[in-house]
Amino acid sequence: MTVIARTLLLGCLALGVACGPPTPAPSPPSSTSTAATINPARIDRVRHDLPAGYESGAIDQRATPISLWGFGSQWVAEPAECAALAAPAVDPGTSRGWSASGAGGIVYAAVVRTAAPSDPWLVEQCGQWSFTGGHTSGAVSTLVAPVIYAATTAGMAAELTTVVEGGTETHMHADLFTADLGDYHCFVTVVTDPGSPNPALGADVAADLLVKTVSALRG
Numbered sequence: 001m002t003v004i005a006r007t008l009l010l011g012c013l014a015l016g017v018a019c020g021p022p023t024p025a026p027s028p029p030s031s032t033s034t035a036a037t038i039n040p041a042r043i044d045r046v047r048h049d050l051p052a053g054y055e056s057g058a059i060d061q062r063a064t065p066i067s068l069w070g071f072g073s074q075w076v077a078e079p080a081e082c083a084a085l086a087a088p089a090v091d092p093g094t095s096r097g098w099s100a101s102g103a104g105g106i107v108y109a110a111v112v113r114t115a116a117p118s119d120p121w122l123v124e125q126c127g128q129w130s131f132t133g134g135h136t137s138g139a140v141s142t143l144v145a146p147v148i149y150a151a152t153t154a155g156m157a158a159e160l161t162t163v164v165e166g167g168t169e170t171h172m173h174a175d176l177f178t179a180d181l182g183d184y185h186c187f188v189t190v191v192t193d194p195g196s197p198n199p200a201l202g203a204d205v206a207a208d209l210l211v212k213t214v215s216a217l218r219g
Helices: 003-015 032-036 042-051 081-086 204-219
Strands: 053-058 076-077 096-102 105-113 128-133 136-143 152-163 169-181 186-192
Touching: 042 105, 042 136, 042 204, 076 081, 081 136, 081 169, 105 128, 105 204, 152 204, 169 204, 186 204
Parallel strands: none
Antiparallel strands: 053 096, 076 128, 096 105, 105 186, 128 136, 136 152, 152 169, 169 186
């Protein structure tokens, strides 16, 4: 036994404590098992959580938030990397979801397998960004997203302006909340008309539906 080791041992005995290697910290919970239990078919259950008077139907398998906001394939984001927040890399053939319309706006919910890993820092990098396509432009800002166990969530609000013939402008508002669940990407977006005489669904409705959607997908 070396002098240093003997000194440490005597010190431990004098203090009445046990000497030995430090106890390793417990491993953080893994999201792998959570992601593996996702069942996209369960997303239909969330229709029952819609406000009264809403009628629901199917959603296009190719739908992304940006397409549901009225944009086709010809649009650009500034900065360019922020485009992935509204049009993530996914496998459209695996998409499941629904749409619903009522007095307060249109609600969309979908879950789809991812085609590429998401950038965990993208939300922080894109606190404010914009996009344009045709006669429509939009400005996006960050919303506080709900915290969901073993999921990476994000929230954003989009203000869209379309210039029609004669210079007349029409406006639309959209709230979007997303959750990355391992191999799956889930989103809920609510599109409203600021000029409507009916009270619009708020961002809290979209956030609550995201939480309930993830819960339903996990069973």
